[in-house]
Amino acid sequence: MSKTTYWADNYVQKLTSAEKALRHIQPGQRVFIGSSCGEPQHLVKELADASVRFTDLEIVRLLCIESGPLTLVANRSHSQQFNIRSFYLGSASPSKIHRNKRFNTPINLSQIPYLFKSRMMPINAALIQASPPDDFGWMSLGVSVDITLAACESADIVICQINPNMPRVLGRSFIHVNDVDYIVEHEEDLLTIQPLPELETANTIAKHLSRLIDDGSTLQTSLGVTSEALMLCLSEKNDLGIHSQYLSDGLMRLFSMGVITNKKKEFNDGKLVAGSAVGSNLLYEFIDDNPSIEFHPSDYINNPSIIARHNAMVSLNTAMAIDLTGQVAADALPYNNYTGINGLLDFTRGAAMSKGGKSILMMTSTSDHGRKSRIIPNLSDIAVVVPRGDVQFVATEYGVVNLFGKTLQERAMGLISIAHPDFRDELFSKAKEFNLIDINRKIKQAIKGVYPLKYEETITINGIAIMFRPAKPIDERGVQEHYYTMNRGDIVSRFFHEKKSFVHDQIDTTFEIDYINDLTIVATIGELGFEKIIAVGEYFRNSIINMAEIAFSVSREYQSMGIAQILQRKLTRAAIDNDIKGLVAYTSPENTGMIKLFQKLPYAITSEKDNDMIILNCLFSKPKEDKEKQ
Numbered sequence: 001m002s003k004t005t006y007w008a009d010n011y012v013q014k015l016t017s018a019e020k021a022l023r024h025i026q027p028g029q030r031v032f033i034g035s036s037c038g039e040p041q042h043l044v045k046e047l048a049d050a051s052v053r054f055t056d057l058e059i060v061r062l063l064c065i066e067s068g069p070l071t072l073v074a075n076r077s078h079s080q081q082f083n084i085r086s087f088y089l090g091s092a093s094p095s096k097i098h099r100n101k102r103f104n105t106p107i108n109l110s111q112i113p114y115l116f117k118s119r120m121m122p123i124n125a126a127l128i129q130a131s132p133p134d135d136f137g138w139m140s141l142g143v144s145v146d147i148t149l150a151a152c153e154s155a156d157i158v159i160c161q162i163n164p165n166m167p168r169v170l171g172r173s174f175i176h177v178n179d180v181d182y183i184v185e186h187e188e189d190l191l192t193i194q195p196l197p198e199l200e201t202a203n204t205i206a207k208h209l210s211r212l213i214d215d216g217s218t219l220q221t222s223l224g225v226t227s228e229a230l231m232l233c234l235s236e237k238n239d240l241g242i243h244s245q246y247l248s249d250g251l252m253r254l255f256s257m258g259v260i261t262n263k264k265k266e267f268n269d270g271k272l273v274a275g276s277a278v279g280s281n282l283l284y285e286f287i288d289d290n291p292s293i294e295f296h297p298s299d300y301i302n303n304p305s306i307i308a309r310h311n312a313m314v315s316l317n318t319a320m321a322i323d324l325t326g327q328v329a330a331d332a333l334p335y336n337n338y339t340g341i342n343g344l345l346d347f348t349r350g351a352a353m354s355k356g357g358k359s360i361l362m363m364t365s366t367s368d369h370g371r372k373s374r375i376i377p378n379l380s381d382i383a384v385v386v387p388r389g390d391v392q393f394v395a396t397e398y399g400v401v402n403l404f405g406k407t408l409q410e411r412a413m414g415l416i417s418i419a420h421p422d423f424r425d426e427l428f429s430k431a432k433e434f435n436l437i438d439i440n441r442k443i444k445q446a447i448k449g450v451y452p453l454k455y456e457e458t459i460t461i462n463g464i465a466i467m468f469r470p471a472k473p474i475d476e477r478g479v480q481e482h483y484y485t486m487n488r489g490d491i492v493s494r495f496f497h498e499k500k501s502f503v504h505d506q507i508d509t510t511f512e513i514d515y516i517n518d519l520t521i522v523a524t525i526g527e528l529g530f531e532k533i534i535a536v537g538e539y540f541r542n543s544i545i546n547m548a549e550i551a552f553s554v555s556r557e558y559q560s561m562g563i564a565q566i567l568q569r570k571l572t573r574a575a576i577d578n579d580i581k582g583l584v585a586y587t588s589p590e591n592t593g594m595i596k597l598f599q600k601l602p603y604a605i606t607s608e609k610d611n612d613m614i615i616l617n618c619l620f621s622k623p624k625e626d627k628e629k630q
Contacts, residue, residue: 005178014182016184017184018042018046019046021159021184022043022050022159024125024157025057027056028055028057029125030125031059031060031123032126032127032151034128034129037143037144037276037284038166038190038276039144040129043159044127051081051082052081056083057082059083060151061084085105086105087147108343108346109147109245109302109346110298110301112298113299117153119154125156126148128152128158128175130142130160131162131164131167131168133177139162140167140169140170141169141174142166142169143167143287144276145173145275145295146245147298149297152175159180160180162184162185164187165189169288169290171273173294190284192280193278193280195280198225198229201365202225202228204397205229205395205396205397207453209393212393213237213240214312215240216240216312217237217240217314218242218313219240219241219242219313220243220244221248221317222344224318230250231250235259239261240254240259241261241262241272241310241311243273243274243306243310243313244274244301245275245302245343247276247278247279255272264311265310267310268310272294273295273296275296275302298343302343303350304346305353307349307354308357311356312355314357315347315359315360316362317344317360318362319363320363320374320382321363321375322363322374322376323378324377324416325378325436326391326403326411327379327391329379330344330386344386347359359392361393361395362395365396370422373419373422375418375423377431377434388403394415396418396420399451399453399472400528401414401417401529402529403415406474408436412427412437415427417473421450424448448514449513451472452470452515455570456470466524467523467524468522468523468567469524470515470520481533482555486553486556494551494552509538516541516578519571521567522537523535523537534555535555536553536567537550537568538552542584545581546580546581548571548583549583549584550568550583551585552594568597568598575620576620580620581619582603582620584615584617586614586616587613587616588613595614595616599616603622604624605617605618
């Protein structure tokens, strides 16, 4: 019968120096290195210093630190000492990644633990970092569990750097002293990332997206400037939950504000669940022994079936480029010290399967200081990470579109509308060339209009949440359906004659607008991308007299709810913002509703007859007299 050894005795027996522990690694072996901010820097430095005795050592890691010693050794010209295998489901475009592109291993993050445990990719040694053991001999992997736990469980030998600065994080983050082979005690600061710079484009994207995230949603966020900006825009939300690859400083702030409670996740309720933390020392203090936080390995965090169990799961990730059909390229994020990680597809599909879930891709409209568009005609020479069939919401600083269930023409028009205005002409031309858009459709100056987010507003009327917003090019079908469902009398009131068709050429001025000289505000119900348009308010600027002609239509079942008055108020505000002198309306004497509506404006109203029409006018410079208002 073998004698059981007390773990503390084992600890003492396994204690050694980094130099001695690394002697057990032989040339030609495969070595895993702990991920991201959990990287055992002391062990890595010693391994780099000993590089002269190695040939063909394969380094396996999840996130690469570009300035790290092993990366520098591997990047030496004709180096035969190290190859760095990075798990990367991305497009490998930036030069630092592209240099070692041949060693990238495309794989979904959820599948990497199986790759290790099945021994399809045997790990000879794992270099990890952990917290000091507790009274029972358990050590926490701290800020980086992800694929590190699987590497520990399947490696031939495990060399563990014990660092008292490593937080003790709860969940499936623990390894036991008895399950490691060599222990190296070395205290050092954990890796951190600097606060990300504030970008106005990121802030604008965040404002667009904040209205897509409902109270009680469960979020996954990627690292990067846009995600951090989004955190600032969620400060008014309630009872958000977190199930994410990464925990960041932005999420910590939302938690401290009471925005994140994890009470309505409907799975792992009350727990903030993640796989790693990447951020500041304050973040690492926050997660230390925090009973509301659990870290789990990536085959759990990134498992689409686990992700789908959460209530209203929303995935928020950054893309590098998207083509006009919706195919997405993705890579390492800007302003991030790490490269070579992407669990994008896992969360995209998991969120799509969640009840009330949404998958959102964020990108600035341009790259290379505005010289290149991120929305491009096709991804012919760039690897596709997210197939077009998996893409839902796409956001740039120029707006948000929902591509789910949309035709190729609807996708192309929607993406062109949120591209940078400088590139829309070219994209429109290419879309016609590729037969994505009707060859007879003509481009108008309006396609360069910048969507005015400030006019968006959700108002609840009679218990119905109604979104009032500027119209978009992708609203063509919705506007047509609105007009086709109107009754004869309302059509005559709106168009001054009977109409039985509302083809593109007859109504294109409603949705192909520049938001300044031509503006349409629509009232919608339902989810973005599948809204039902229940009312339309429009103005057309007469540049000769600098007056805006307004017109309205409201679906029969939504009339007498004050919707037209809200539309008129918003059009008035926009006209004033755009230096228009006043409003004019042409209507028939029988259209008492329009006459009363116009008279509710807070300006002096004049009217005149013109054959069978009444022309109503008001100037913004002439408010009603106080007595008249009363």
